[in-house]
Amino acid sequence: MSENNATPISGYLTAAAIGALVGAGVALLYAPCSGRETRKLLADRSRDLKDRAGSAIDSARQFISNRKDDVTEAFEKGKETARAELAHSDT
Numbered sequence: 001m002s003e004n005n006a007t008p009i010s011g012y013l014t015a016a017a018i019g020a021l022v023g024a025g026v027a028l029l030y031a032p033c034s035g036r037e038t039r040k041l042l043a044d045r046s047r048d049l050k051d052r053a054g055s056a057i058d059s060a061r062q063f064i065s066n067r068k069d070d071v072t073e074a075f076e077k078g079k080e081t082a083r084a085e086l087a088h089s090d091t
Contacts, residue, residue, distance in 0.1 A: 009056075009060040009063070010060075012056075013053065013056055013057070013060070016052075016053075016056070017049075017053070020049050024042065024045065027041075028042075
Protein backbone atom coordinates (compact mmCIF):
# COMPACT_ATOMS: atom_id res chain seq x y z
CA MET A 1 0.00 0.00 0.00
CA SER A 2 1.51 3.34 -1.00
CA GLU A 3 1.19 6.46 1.08
CA ASN A 4 0.10 9.76 -0.42
CA ASN A 5 1.68 12.64 1.50
CA ALA A 6 0.23 15.37 -0.74
CA THR A 7 -1.77 18.06 1.00
CA PRO A 8 -4.85 19.69 -0.51
CA ILE A 9 -2.84 22.91 -0.84
CA SER A 10 -0.19 21.22 -3.00
CA GLY A 11 -2.97 19.94 -5.25
CA TYR A 12 -4.32 23.46 -5.69
CA LEU A 13 -0.86 24.82 -6.44
CA THR A 14 -0.25 22.08 -9.01
CA ALA A 15 -3.60 22.74 -10.66
CA ALA A 16 -2.90 26.48 -10.74
CA ALA A 17 0.52 25.94 -12.32
CA ILE A 18 -0.88 23.59 -14.98
CA GLY A 19 -3.71 26.03 -15.69
CA ALA A 20 -1.23 28.87 -16.07
CA LEU A 21 0.87 26.85 -18.52
CA VAL A 22 -2.15 25.85 -20.60
CA GLY A 23 -3.36 29.45 -20.58
CA ALA A 24 0.04 30.68 -21.72
CA GLY A 25 0.06 28.15 -24.54
CA VAL A 26 -3.41 29.17 -25.74
CA ALA A 27 -2.43 32.83 -25.50
CA LEU A 28 0.56 32.17 -27.77
CA LEU A 29 -1.66 30.51 -30.35
CA TYR A 30 -4.06 33.45 -30.46
CA ALA A 31 -1.58 36.28 -29.82
CA PRO A 32 -2.01 39.20 -32.22
CA CYS A 33 1.36 40.62 -31.14
CA SER A 34 4.79 40.51 -32.69
CA GLY A 35 7.40 38.08 -31.39
CA ARG A 36 9.14 40.78 -29.33
CA GLU A 37 5.85 41.93 -27.76
CA THR A 38 4.83 38.33 -27.08
CA ARG A 39 8.16 37.58 -25.37
CA LYS A 40 7.77 40.69 -23.20
CA LEU A 41 4.22 39.70 -22.32
CA LEU A 42 5.33 36.18 -21.42
CA ALA A 43 8.18 37.52 -19.27
CA ASP A 44 5.79 39.84 -17.44
CA ARG A 45 3.26 37.09 -16.85
CA SER A 46 5.98 34.68 -15.77
CA ARG A 47 7.14 37.16 -13.13
CA ASP A 48 3.55 37.63 -11.98
CA LEU A 49 3.02 33.87 -11.76
CA LYS A 50 6.27 33.48 -9.83
CA ASP A 51 5.16 36.16 -7.36
CA ARG A 52 1.74 34.55 -6.93
CA ALA A 53 3.26 31.11 -6.44
CA GLY A 54 5.68 32.48 -3.85
CA SER A 55 2.82 34.16 -2.02
CA ALA A 56 0.75 30.96 -2.10
CA ILE A 57 3.69 28.93 -0.79
CA ASP A 58 4.24 31.41 2.03
CA SER A 59 0.55 31.22 2.94
CA ALA A 60 0.66 27.42 2.89
CA ARG A 61 3.73 27.38 5.14
CA GLN A 62 2.05 29.75 7.59
CA PHE A 63 -1.12 27.64 7.60
CA ILE A 64 0.85 24.45 8.25
CA SER A 65 2.90 26.14 10.96
CA ASN A 66 -0.26 27.37 12.69
CA ARG A 67 -1.86 23.92 12.57
CA LYS A 68 1.34 22.33 13.90
CA ASP A 69 1.35 24.75 16.83
CA ASP A 70 -2.33 24.00 17.55
CA VAL A 71 -1.75 20.24 17.51
CA THR A 72 1.36 20.52 19.68
CA GLU A 73 -0.51 22.67 22.21
CA ALA A 74 -3.44 20.24 22.32
CA PHE A 75 -1.07 17.30 22.77
CA GLU A 76 0.72 19.03 25.65
CA LYS A 77 -2.60 19.83 27.36
CA GLY A 78 -3.62 16.21 26.96
CA LYS A 79 -0.38 15.05 28.57
CA GLU A 80 -0.89 17.46 31.48
CA THR A 81 -4.45 16.25 31.98
CA ALA A 82 -3.36 12.62 31.89
CA ARG A 83 -0.62 13.31 34.46
CA ALA A 84 -3.10 15.12 36.70
CA GLU A 85 -5.55 12.24 36.49
CA LEU A 86 -2.81 9.73 37.29
CA ALA A 87 -1.66 11.79 40.26
CA HIS A 88 -5.24 12.15 41.46
CA SER A 89 -5.96 8.43 41.14
CA ASP A 90 -2.78 7.54 43.14
CA THR A 91 -4.01 9.45 46.19
